[in-house]
Amino acid sequence: MTTTPADIDVRRITDAELPAWMRAAKTGFLRTPTVTEADVAARRTAHVGSRTYGAFDAGTCVATFRSFPQELTAVGGTAVPADAISNVAVLPTHRRRGILTRLMTEDLTAAKDRGDVVATLIAAEYRIYGRYGFGPATSAAEWTIDVPRTGLDPHWPGPGDGGRIDLVDPEEVRKIGPELHERLRRGRPGAVSRTDVWWDSDTGVLRVFGEWSEPFYAAYRSADGEVQGLVSYKADDHWGDAKQPLNTATVDWLIATTPAAERALWRYLCSIDWVVRVKSGPRAPDDLLPHLLPDPRAASITTQADWLWVRILDVVRALEARTYGGSGSLVLEVTDRSGFTGGRFLLEAGPDGASCTPTGRGADLTLDVAVLASLWLGDETAPRLAALGRLGEERAGAALEADALLRTPGRPWCPDMF
Known part of the structure; x- marks a missing residue:
């Protein structure tokens, strides 16, 4: 017999229910639902300070929802307290029963009572969140750069402004990344805070998403030694006929606090031996990137869509x-x-x-x-x-x-x- 909405128990989960919650979340996002002890241990650490909700049907977790404290930079640089929402999933067997509405209402009510100014999320689907008062507040674009078409000198010797680019390891990223990001977000409307958990997850200390593959990290330092830019990227291994390299470098993220740093890091990525294509990852829709190239047409937009959604609570x-x-x-x-x-x-x-x-x-x-x-x-x-x-x-x-x-x-x- 199909359960009614009244039969569904919506509440904060207990620590013992975390494995079942993770399995439901993975299922909702069409990922392999296997959950290991290591997965649970990593999630337990990552969820410290979070509000983790679940919906239960006869003891089985059928929906997941999590929120955590965040700061969002408003126009002009003021950071406002935000309720960041993530891990929203309802199993396909339990949709259209008002479960998400109950989860969202409970969380937003608590956020309003705490004094959060806004709530935020990244919407996997466009048509879900407008009915809860969220609106698309930032956009993102992703470019694919055809390196041979750029007109850049393939024998680039490095920045000509007295700065330098160094490859750095994860430990160094954890030292220099947080302060750099803080400088960036203070001057960038729409930017959000990053926690220690974020940096630990990105650099492999905390394996929240299971297996972790170390990317390459490169830092730009100005002539006086200040770190002004940092990029994380990966590369594939693709060769064509007659042993021609056809590799793609894919940017995980690139942050820079000066145009000089941004220019140098993109120039560096386009100068890596064997790389003929660079994928930028999500960037601002008015990003400098295409016009940093002698031929801007060498960078073609492959994705352009809404990104951060905001729900104003005050x-x-x-x-x-x-x-x-x-x-x-x-x-x-x-x-x-x-x-x-x-x-x-x-x-x-x-x-x-x-x-x-x-x-x-x-x-x-x-x-x-x-x-x-x-x-x-x-x-x-x-x-x-x-x-x-x-x-x-x-x-x-x-x-x-x-x-x-x-x-x-x-x-x-x-x-x-x-």
Whole structure:
């Protein structure tokens, strides 16, 4: 007999239930469901500080959900507390029974009570999370570089700016990576914090995902010795006829705090012997990469899609946390069917900061909280959303005024998957 929603027990899991939770998560993501003792031990360490939920049908774990503390950089550099959501899976035998809604509601309620300003996630499927108030807030693009077409000198001797590139080992990455990333995220809207667990997982100390294959790491140091860039990459072993190398270098991640470091690291990747193709991994959609090449057409976009999704839990704190491109005021009517936030707000912004207060004045713009999330980091524009019918312009010209206020010099970017 099929169980009813009332028969499903949704709650935080116990430590003893972690192996069953992991098996359900792997099954939901179509991965081999085998769970070893080493897998459990690694997950147990990785989940310290997390909120790990499960849904149980007669004692069997049929859905998984996890959240953990995070910081998200708003426009202008302020970091706001975020509820990062991951490992969301419902088994195919138990879909369409409201299980995800119950899990999401419990977690977001707790996040709101804690005082988190937003919740974040990377959406595997586009159509799931809008109904919970999430909106796509950053985008990502991935390029494939045809190295012989770039016009770059194949005999590149290294950076010509006094800096240098060194191959480094995982231990060195754990020493220099966290501080470099902190400098990056403080100046990059959309960037999120990385924990020690993140660095331990990436460098093989913690095998959260089972077998780990050590990548290559290269660091760029400026002329004065400061680490300004770091890249993790792998390479395949592919040879064509007549012993011609046809290898591809695939970037896991590349972070840089200066254009010089970014230029040098991409130049380095395109100079590696035997490599004829470089895959960039997810980058900002307005990344410098193509135009760092003599022939930008040598870098073709192979993926362009939404990336970080944001759910605003506190409209006032979210809008007051960011900076604005000009001065002005707007009245926003924000709807939130879940009731976590929303209402009518007067936003008054200028070079010295912004205030956002409840108001009884007539609305200039009406929008759902998910649409506000797409505007908040500057990846969307109010006129575009109005043209799509996702934003109501109640006063003529208000969308253009909102665009002038919310516009950012560059598009936001989240370098991380979580």
